[in-house]
Amino acid sequence: MTPGRPPSARARIARASGAERSGAGPFPAAPRRTSTGRARRENRSGWLLVSPSLAVVGLVVLLPFALVVVFGFSEIRLVDIPYLGTEPIEWSLENFRRAAASQAFWGALWTTVLYAGLTAAGSLAVGLVLALALRRPFAGRGLVRALLLVPYVLPVVAAATIWKTMLNPQYGVVNAFGRAYLGWDTPVGFLSTTTADVWGIPVPVALLVVVLFDIWKSAPLAFLFLTARLQSVPGEIEEAAALDGANRRQNLRFILLPQLRAVALLLLLLRFIWSFQSFDDVYLLTEGAGSTQVMAIQVYTELVTKADIGSAAAFGLLMSLILGVLLVGYVALSRRTDES
Amino acid sequence: MSGVRPTPAARAGRAVVVAIALLWSLGPVAYGVVLSMRPYAEVTRDPLGLPTALDLSAFATAMRDEADGGFGLGRFVLNSLGVALGTVVLSIVVCVLGAYAAARLRYRGRAVTNGIILAVYLFPGIVLAVPKFVILSRLGLTSSLVGLLIVYVAATVPVALYMMRNFFLALPASVEEAAIMDGCTLSQLLVRVVLPIAVPGVVATAIYVFMIAWNEYFYALLFLVQHRDLWTAPLGIAQLGDFQVPVTVLLAGSIAVTVPVVIVFFLAQRYIVSGLVQGAER
Structure with missing residues (x-):
């Protein structure tokens, strides 16, 4: 839900906005005599306005992050909460050692990577097809565009309730249809089946259903971003290419797709990050059944079911470490393409 | 937006994509709406059926307080x-x-x-x-x-x-x-x-x-x-x-x-x- 933006785009916006170019916000360059007074006043106003935001970020993001590091490296359980701050911390590496030794951790990590990767690729692909199909104006395009956003706007609980009903083995429409028209002998438990053989190939059914659900919900956002980018492709390039005899496929391959590369890469990264830590979608659909135990569900289980704060914090820290590496890689990659 | 003009085939292709996209996005939602208006017994008996009469009692039941038999x-x-x-x-x-x-x-x-x-x-x-x-x-x-x-x-x-x-x-x-x-x-x-x-x-x-x-x-x-x-x-x-x-x-x-x-x-x-x-x- 929360899009970031590539550094190059940020720089360009900064350049495009007159305010930042003029060097002193909306405040016009003052005569030299008063300029230090004005700068000081603007400095004070800036801090005054931004301090509530910083207070929120500090109290509810930076402080908790410091704490999660402390928790990850100490033995602390839910029952210890009332004594927090009154007793010395017992430092230990035990949480990380246990995580690295546990089958559950590595299993969850693999499931999460698979889930996030497939979701990211799928929602980008669906978004791309939609954006290209709706690129040229036609009657009713505005309405179609708006309707395509419905899955994205829908509360996740409502969406999951609908999907669970749809896939229900007793009265769900998918099983009813399959048995009535496709000759299925027995109903398929889409949300509880770990693997099923389809023409001899083992398919992770429940995981794929969750991925499909996530693509359904998140592709509209990719569609929005790609549409915005497509609209700013200058028409002259395509006209020139058409004059040179480029056909539709060449136009797509050599003109449009290269223009979309940066935003596509960003969308892939963001969707991977969001899906990597997604809890709601998987928990609401399967509660982790059918081998869909993703990392976020593991964190929740360690915290709530096993009442082990230290272990939950360690799992969370390992997750952010992986995402951090990914983010650094992305920044390095986009720097390099910016330069070339 | 000119560039390459769409051929009739491309236009038909787009219509198909748009139709599938609408079905994919709205189908599940429409299914949810339809089911919420059917009596429960009818849904379990005939999962593929359409509502025979508009029944909004499920909405009232959902909203009412537990004391009044709702949820x-x-x-x-x-x-x-x-x-x-x-x-x-x-x-x-x-x-x-x-x-x-x-x-x-x-x-x-x-x-x-x-x-x-x-x-x-x-x-x-x-x-x-x-x-x-x-x-x-x-x-x-x-x-x-x-x-x-x-x-x-x-x-x-x-x-x-x-x-x-x-x-x-x-x-x-x-x-x-x-x-x-x-x-x-x-x-x-x-x-x-x-x-x-x-x-x-x-x-x-x-x-x-x-x-x-x-x-x-x-x-x-x-x-x-x-x-x-x-x-x-x-x-x-x-x-x-x-x-x-x-x-x-x-x-x-x-x-x-x-x-x-x-x-x-x-x-x-x-x-x-x-x-x-x-x-x-x-």
């Missing part, structure tokens, strides 16, 4: 509404100020603060769930709607800052320059000059923040699962799914909590979308 969704909706509106007010006040400073004012440390805010936004939220839960339960706030409100404000401030900043950057700075030349103070400038022209952006951001708070499920589950009186609408619907509640009632509840957000979103859709995708255009 108490009405109360859950009120809880959600309170938390979501509180989140909107607090988050917007904080963000209008912060975003204006980030977009327009030059102050020492501006690059650093902007960087922190951007970093926070890409930060994996689930990692912070553990310490937030610990801190708030140490303060005795995990079994109250206040605790949830605090978490929601924190969750929405980064995205609201980002959207508001985009809106401010898109506004012309010349009006503000003129106001300052006329001797406006900072508070006069904000209230009389900036806010009136920023109204569409503020409203769009407020709606987006409202949607996030209204739809949120994870923290509601983490904090309030033991306190049925305090359940929010999403938590209520998800929890009732584990009880013996007819699926038609669950779907009616789901549709009922969906309709308001969908309507409000579409009223402000253009502004919300432009606030979100700015920066992706280049």
Whole structure:
């Protein structure tokens, strides 16, 4: 839900906005005599306005992050909460050692990577097809565009309730249809089946259903971003290419797709990050059944079911470490393409 | 937009893609709406059938209080509404100020603060769930709607800052320059000059923040699962799914909590979308 933006785009916006170019916000360059007074006043106003935001970020993001590091490296359980701050911390590496030794951790990590990767690729692909199909104006395009956003706007609980009903083995429409028209002998438990053989190939059914659900919900956002980018492709390039005899496929391959590369890469990264830590979608659909135990569900289980704060914090820290590496890689990659 | 003219075949292809896309996006929603209007017994007997008569009793059953034989969704909706509106007010006040400073004012440390805010936004939220839960339960706030409100404000401030900043950057700075030349103070400038022209952006951001708070499920589950009186609408619907509640009632509840957000979103859709995708255009 929360899009970031590539550094190059940020720089360009900064350049495009007159305010930042003029060097002193909306405040016009003052005569030299008063300029230090004005700068000081603007400095004070800036801090005054931004301090509530910083207070929120500090109290509810930076402080908790410091704490999660402390928790990850100490033995602390839910029952210890009332004594927090009154007793010395017992430092230990035990949480990380246990995580690295546990089958559950590595299993969850693999499931999460698979889930996030497939979701990211799928929602980008669906978004791309939609954006290209709706690129040229036609009657009713505005309405179609708006309707395509419905899955994205829908509360996740409502969406999951609908999907669970749809896939229900007793009265769900998918099983009813399959048995009535496709000759299925027995109903398929889409949300509880770990693997099923389809023409001899083992398919992770429940995981794929969750991925499909996530693509359904998140592709509209990719569609929005790609549409915005497509609209700013200058028409002259395509006209020139058409004059040179480029056909539709060449136009797509050599003109449009290269223009979309940066935003596509960003969308892939963001969707991977969001899906990597997604809890709601998987928990609401399967509660982790059918081998869909993703990392976020593991964190929740360690915290709530096993009442082990230290272990939950360690799992969370390992997750952010992986995402951090990914983010650094992305920044390095986009720097390099910016330069070339 | 000229370039290569679409051939009739391309046009037919597009029509097919659009039809499939609409079916894919709206099919499940339409299915939910249809089922919520059918009696439960009929749904189990004939899953593929269409409603024979319009039956809205599932909506009433979902909303009514437990004492009247309902499932108490009405109360859950009120809880959600309170938390979501509180989140909107607090988050917007904080963000209008912060975003204006980030977009327009030059102050020492501006690059650093902007960087922190951007970093926070890409930060994996689930990692912070553990310490937030610990801190708030140490303060005795995990079994109250206040605790949830605090978490929601924190969750929405980064995205609201980002959207508001985009809106401010898109506004012309010349009006503000003129106001300052006329001797406006900072508070006069904000209230009389900036806010009136920023109204569409503020409203769009407020709606987006409202949607996030209204739809949120994870923290509601983490904090309030033991306190049925305090359940929010999403938590209520998800929890009732584990009880013996007819699926038609669950779907009616789901549709009922969906309709308001969908309507409000579409009223402000253009502004919300432009606030979100700015920066992706280049």
